[in-house]
Amino acid sequence: MAGAARRRNGLVAQDRMLEEAMAAIAEDGLAALTMSALADRLGTSGGHILYYFGSKDLLLLEALRWSEAALGEERAALLARRTAAERKLDQFLELYLPRGARDPRWMLWIELWARAPANEPLRRAQEEMDRGWQDDLERILTTGVARGRFAPVADVAARASELLALLDGLSTRVVLGQRGTDRRQALSAARSAVERLVPPL
Structure with a gap:
């Protein structure tokens, strides 16, 4: 059960990152989107985003x-x-x-x-x-x-x-x-x- 909760939380986290990435692109353009800029918007670290996606x-x-x-x-x-x-x-x-x-x-x-x-x-x-x-x-x-x-x-x-x-x-x-x-x-x-x-x- 705890593993399932972690997976659900992981999916929510990924969706939140993707939603925020799309918002950032709409606001500032694709060139301005960096891992660190996205991390700042989310209040997390670039390493945390890399954990889910591996690369920009x-x-x-x-x-x-x-x-x-x-x-x-x-x-x-x-x-x-x-x-x-x-x-x-x-x-x-x-x-x-x-x-x-x-x-x-x-x-x-x-x-x-x-x-x-x-x-x-x-x-x-x-x-x-x-x-x-x-x-x-x-x-x-x-x-x-x-x-x-x-x-x-x-x-x-x-x-x-x-x-x-x-x-x-x-x-x-x-x-x-x-x-x-x-x-x-x-x-x-x-x-x-x-x-x-x-x-x-």
């Missing part, structure tokens, strides 16, 4: 996994709703796009993309997290076509991949704060693209 790279990866897991639960709830496929697709777009220029999840994604080609574990983690979005989008498209809400799609997987690539591009523009591309404009552009790529019936 692993901390960042786990922070992204933690954030993606929460969004995965939101997507599961979305897919379970009794709403039309086109409404689900629109809500999927809203979940996918960053909330603004300082969205910590997207700042982590951009960092992961830059490091993944030279880091096999990071590349595998990227593919794993991407797969969840791809699978759920394919489900929405397949259901929409089957129920006569969308025009037939010859290759659902390819169309979903195309849409996700477009969303990645829009998201990067929002996070980088490029002129004329805030969340509202990105969402409008995404909706216009969806109308062309997945036309309603």
Whole structure:
């Protein structure tokens, strides 16, 4: 029983560290996040954080996994709703796009993309997290076509991949704060693209 309590406490501690890391990234940017800065925010030591994560790279990866897991639960709830496929697709777009220029999840994604080609574990983690979005989008498209809400799609997987690539591009523009591309404009552009790529019936 004591061992189980320790494991639970450890999970709580990790969640608290990841939550605080995401908050720090949103407030001060990714470059300002160091183990010592995070330790100061948490009132602990850098060594304590290293005990759980081993390195800053692993901390960042786990922070992204933690954030993606929460969004995965939101997507599961979305897919379970009794709403039309086109409404689900629109809500999927809203979940996918960053909330603004300082969205910590997207700042982590951009960092992961830059490091993944030279880091096999990071590349595998990227593919794993991407797969969840791809699978759920394919489900929405397949259901929409089957129920006569969308025009037939010859290759659902390819169309979903195309849409996700477009969303990645829009998201990067929002996070980088490029002129004329805030969340509202990105969402409008995404909706216009969806109308062309997945036309309603």
